[in-house]
Amino acid sequence: MKKNLYFVFIAASFALLAAAPGRLAYGLPLIIEINLLMAAGSFFQSFIKKFDMGGLCDILTLSFIVFMAALFKQILVLFSPVLALTLSFCVYIPALSVYLLGSVFSEHGGSVSKNAESAMWFSAFALTFFLLRDIFGFGTVTIPIPNGIKEALLFNADKTAFLSFFATVPGALAILTLCMSFLLAVQMKMNAIENAGGADENN
DSSP states (O other): OOTTHHHHHHHHHHHHTTTSOSSHHHHHHHHHHHHHHHHHHHHHHHHHGGGOOTTHHHHHHHHHHHHHHHHHHHHHHHHOHHHHHHHGGGGGHHHHHHHHHHOTTSSSOOOHHHHHHHHHHHHHHHHHHHHHHHHHHHSEEEEEETTEEEEEEOSOGGGGGGGGGGGSHHHHHHHHHHHHHHHHHHHHHHHHHHHHHHHHHHO
């Protein structure tokens, strides 16, 4: 994974993960959407770049990703109106996350394989995040079903009410801040090691 992907994680995570409901059942559709938009956006951009449209390429790619997000929302409505209603505008946030994760509007653009790698790392991070919020915030593990969500009760959350903070938006922001602080610390450590190695080679 590229080191600068840590910084992409920060922007994409705060945009998507903090706003979404803290249940795994609601996170799974968003993770699926992220991967679909990433794949579709990458292939679409690779296709239209063959026509050498210059700056218009970015506008067309953005329009396509937004269209795909709206199409995904309609498919989600057909699968589960409850999920679609609960997620509301969150269904459109992955379009921004795809922009950040894949850098599809960068000067050179990311390859399909590199965009898929970015989506894979973010999906693993997001899946863990939603799962931990579901477990510690509600004492459950949930999955999406046509009628809403199905719960598997792990423990009585009423007895650990203080943990419900992690299911709230402030709790999500607190968790993300801790995770990103750790990732940034790792990034700074890696940079220091690289700089020290480069200095040794010059000497």
